[in-house]
Amino acid sequence: MPSDRPSRRALLRAGTLGAGALLAAASSGCARPATDTRLTLATGGSGGVYYALGSALADVWQRELGLSRRPAVLPSAGSPENLSLLASGRADVIFSTADVVADADGPPDRAPRALARVYDDALQVVIPAASPISDVSGLRGRRVSLGAAESGVQVIARRVLDAAGLDPDRDLRAVQFGIDASVAALREGRIDAFFWSGGLPTGAVASLAAARPIRLVDLLPQVPTLRRRFPVYDVGTVPTGTYGIQAPITTLLVRNFLLVAASMPDELAGELVAALFAQREVLVRASSAGRAIDTRSAIGTQPVPLHPGAQRYYREAKDG
Numbered sequence: 615m616p617s618d619r620p621s622r623r624a625l626l627r628a629g630t631l632g633a634g635a636l637l638a639a640a641s642s643g644c645a646r647p648a649t650d651t652r653l654t655l656a657t658g659g660s661g662g663v664y665y666a667l668g669s670a671l672a673d674v675w676q677r678e679l680g681l682s683r684r685p686a687v688l689p690s691a692g693s694p695e696n697l698s699l700l701a702s703g704r705a706d707v708i709f710s711t712a713d714v715v716a717d718a719d720g721p722p723d724r725a726p727r728a729l730a731r732v733y734d735d736a737l738q739v740v741i742p743a744a745s746p747i748s749d750v751s752g753l754r755g756r757r758v759s760l761g762a763a764e765s766g767v768q769v770i771a772r773r774v775l776d777a778a779g780l781d782p783d784r785d786l787r788a789v790q791f792g793i794d795a796s797v798a799a800l801r802e803g804r805i806d807a808f809f810w811s812g813g814l815p816t817g818a819v820a821s822l823a824a825a826r827p828i829r830l831v832d833l834l835p836q837v838p839t840l841r842r843r844f845p846v847y848d849v850g851t852v853p854t855g856t857y858g859i860q861a862p863i864t865t866l867l868v869r870n871f872l873l874v875a876a877s878m879p880d881e882l883a884g885e886l887v888a889a890l891f892a893q894r895e896v897l898v899r900a901s902s903a904g905r906a907i908d909t910r911s912a913i914g915t916q917p918v919p920l921h922p923g924a925q926r927y928y929r930e931a932k933d934g
Contacts, residue, residue: 653685656696656705659762659792660689661818663903664709664870667732670900671707671890678889691792692765700724700875707886711735711766711811712869713846716917723877728915729887729924730872733906735811736850737770737866740800740819743827747807750778750831754785759799759808762792770868771809773844777836797822807831811868813903815856823857830857834864846917871915883923891931 655672658664665687672685688705690696693714699705701720707729710718715726741747747756753775760782761767768790775782782788791799796808797818810819822828830852833840837849850867854860872890874883890897890907897904913920913928920928 652683653681653707654688654699654705655685656688656690656699656708658690658692658696658709658765659794659818661792661794661797661816661821663733663735663813663816663901664692665689666817666901667897667904668709670897670904674889674893674896675886678892679885691762692767694766694769695764697726697873698764700726700873703875706874706878708873710871710873711770712871712915712917713844714766714769715871715873716846724875726871726873726918727876727878727883727921727924728871728873728918729883729921730890730907730912731914732870732872732912733813733903734848734850734867734869736814736852737774737833737868738810738812738816738819738852739774739807739831739833740796740810740822741807741829741831742800743829745806745829747831750774750833750836751780752831753778753807754780755787756806757787757789757804758782759789759791759796759805761790761796761809761811763790765792766868767809767811770811770847770866773840774809774833774836774866777839777843793818800828801826813870813901813906814852815902817901819857828857828859830859830863830865832863833866837864837866840866869914871918873918874921876921878921878923880921880923880926883921884927885923887924887927 655668657668668687672687676684693710696708696710697718700708701724718726760771772782793810799805800808801822840847848867850865851862852865854862891909894907909931
């Protein structure tokens with residue numbers, strides 16, 4: 615006996631891939647032409663890992679899901695803006711860090727649900743190699759970029775500065791630049807340091823290091839305070855040779871998630887995850903951070919629940 619449930623492909627071709635359109639298609643069994651399909655992915659700055667992986671994912675999803683239109687890839691300031699885009703329905707899939715999404719709020723049907731943990735960001739406090747700055751407290755009075763407005767970089771930068779006893783609004787000459795503007799400003803000597811949270815290596819920072827020798831500030835003195843206040847952060851090491859640095863440094867790691875709204879149909883969420891892993895090598899070619907994408911670690915999305923469609927994929931992958 616035929617089922618009244620729409621086919622997986624019908625859901626994928628059900629017009630605008632916002633919650634409303636897809637749920638309407640699921641309940642009615644009707645699908646609009648494939649040419650009407652829309653999928654929007656919110657990423658980050660064009661010089662960062664979010665954008666590199668997002669652009670590759672757009673190609674993968676178009677090909678693997680049979681979409682007639684390549685998903686739109688939106689550059690953004692980062693996690694806070696992406697979560698706002700998801701809550702408002704202006705994005706269907708987003709990247710976000712664990713520390714920012716932990717405090718997210720919004721309509722229940724647009725609540726974030728995870729498709730996968732994709733890789734871990736490393737906090738990078740970048741200074742010229744010849745700078746006299748030796749630790750975070752040495753940023754006092756300096757010209758420092760804290761990251762773009764509405765970015766996750768600002769969240770973690772302010773927490774680190776507070777742990778070092780610095781008020782960024784009073785103790786620094788702070789500016790709010792994204793990764794591309796921060797790199798340009800440090801290269802030209804207009805700032806003394808910048809904060810960046812991204813995969814290792816981040817392309818824009820690597821390009822800077824090729825043009826001007828740099829160092830990274832060691833965060834070991836701040837780690838105990840930050841781990842006590844914010845257990846969402848892990849401790850990590852940036853190895854010798856990264857960006858040409860001469861010795862390893864201690865830093866903070868924060869998990870990155872690929873998120874969708876709770877209202878996304880299970881079939882679609884499962885297809886997105888399946889394509890992610892089927893074409894993992896494409897993502898690795900786009901960014902070395904893609905090497906961290908693995909079915910075993912992908913389920914570690916606490917404090918964000920996995921989407922039921924993603925749960926089904928991981929369960930079937932394990933059983934298979």
